[in-house]
Amino acid sequence: MLTKKVKSRILFIILVFLFSLLAFFFIIKSLNKNILYFSSPTEIKQKEDIPFGKAMRVGGMVKKGSIKINQKNIQFIVTDFENEILISYAGTVPNLFAEEKGVVAEGKLSDKNFFIADRILAKHDENYMPPEIKEIIKKNVK
């Protein structure tokens, strides 16, 4: 027969175990909901199952002469030297945002050619190139 002390200890261990399981499940679940996938314009064109209306990231180079601006927002074209996508953004652009520079935009796809960004990622080093974009350039520019 188990003593009262042992019983309460077993109960305690089971509770701790259940709680950590629950916590872990909770973490993983919200993690899956909040992942942002990164795609290049080409990947957006090619992929069949690209989700519209779900937050994601798009990156590439800002096309030369493509930046247009009015009182509400900025529009520009991002290219990976194969395909292009138009991005619209209302907000402050980071200081290194310029034509022919790498850029990563976070937001939602409205259709395969149009992306509405709610964040343009900042980086504070003029030599910096987001690793995702480095890869794109390595692939497409020889």
Add this chain to the structure above:
Amino acid sequence: MLSNIGISLVILILILSFLIIYTASLDLKISGQAIKKNIYKLSLFQTTFTVLSFFTLIIGFINSDFSLINVYENSHTTKPFFYKIAGTWGNHEGSLLLWVNILVIFSYLFLVFSHTHEKKFRLYTVIFQNILILGFLIFLLLNSNPFNSIYPIPHEGLGLNPILQDPALAIHPPLLYVGFVGCSIYFSAAMASLLSNYGGKSFAQSIKNWVKISWCFQTLGIIVGSIWAYYELGWGGFWFWDPVENASLLPWFAITALMHSLIVLEKRNTLYYWVIILCLSTFILSVIGTFLVRSGILNSVHTFASDPSRGIYILIFLSLMIFSALIIFFSKHKKENYSFNLKSKETFILANNWFMAFFLVTVLIGMLYPIFLDVLTNEKISVGPPFFNIVIIPLVVPFMVLMAIGPKFSWIKSQKKIFNKILLLALGAIIINLLIIYLFGKYSLLSNLIFITAIFLILHSFLDIKKFISKKNKTELPRIISHLGFGLLVFFIGINHQFSLEEDFNLKVGEIKKINNYKINFEEIKTKESKNYKAIIGNFKLTNLEKNLVQYLNPEIRVYSDPETLTYEAAIKTKITSDLYLTMSNVSRSDYYNIKFQKKPFMIWIWISALMIAVGGFIRLTLKKNED
């Protein structure tokens, strides 16, 4: 010239490290209480040389001695004097030398101040600390030597990244380093304690002050970094769940848990192995953070140019550290009997530790998951701030309740009846929360819970202050201030989050924009020339239509020449009730300027309450032994 002096000094420190380890291990075999005078002397020499080597580098920076690659790459003759000095630790190599400095200085100070403790324990601590010193010195010499020379000598340096030329950021690294590298001493002490069987109360007393020091500096360092991000980065926020911020939070969670459980070890002589685990993991997490940031695996606002070879060395060193820590821990681990009464202070401190562990695991998963997925599936993802907010914020609710009532319990078993008081204060919190809703507007269920529990914690702390004033029991004061600070911090962040006004738009000079009851008139731009940058200053006339109040805001765009970089200086008007925040940036080949306008209520109070948390820690440091 300086290069030779610097390298000689570093090699001297290296040799002294070997000598200390050698003489200390000889001394281990001799019984008795006193440590040989030799070891003190060697350690003092080591400290002197280390500090000298750091001053050598500072002199290099002050004199703009471009024969050093490090100075050439990170400094410039036109840089203001203050930032020449700050440039010393504003780069990877220099900051590594600062890192070694702290390791060595803490090693010596520990030796001097631990004389009441057992000889074997102290010797082992010094040995482990010197192994750490050796590891980082070899890294410094082989891979990141700040004294490497360059020939022919360049005439002009490349300059320090302008966003680092800021007072907050000049003191931010030293603060964080004392905090993070300071953890090394109780990493060593924990290993020594396992090896010399010197555990329990006396072990707790030996590391107590070191834990407090590094906790205070870590807290302060994180706050200063956040303040800097607020006014310098121009994103309009103060916490972004950026990988670097997360890297600094990991050891902070561990050390905060350690601070609390150490009290249990000291007063009740239990939880010894748990305290050891926390001691070990705090420093290991600090090194992991450094590894992730410096190796370039994680991208963020920090611009230590990444270099994979750095990553590999730190990774090897880190694995050795973890591996040896695990081996020693499990070979010495004995069963420990925990029997806590539910209604005791110990139980609540343990609960604090569980929460800290949960926060730590959450941030760690959010940080590492993208790396794993990239390695395994080559899929590029990032984990957004919503993840951290969703997982962590709900848990803050029960955390604050326990934080409020935990300290009311006494050790072993509490007899006091506190139920009525809790009910009364909870009721008070709910009423205040309803008042806020009534006055300012509604918010979600979760926000309601956050506000209620934060106010609950604040009210509890106020009662404690009242009690403190009548009783003058000094030991309680630091805890009250830190807990009150935390409650206020959550409360003000909540208010700030709920009632901020934020607008992004584009304006040409001369245009007017209306937002709610504010009218923003972009009147003109001026230019200004300063020593090392040119600035475009916008003149914005801000009219509060409700109160008919006119204010001028002057954000700047600074063009630094060496290296050529743009920075945006936010114009911030701080008042007791709210901050007005305005940044402007230009868009290439266009007359439009990008404007971000924010009204952030109680911003200053967020800083004040965060500082209160740190101040509590500093007050605890000043308490005398018998008062603590």
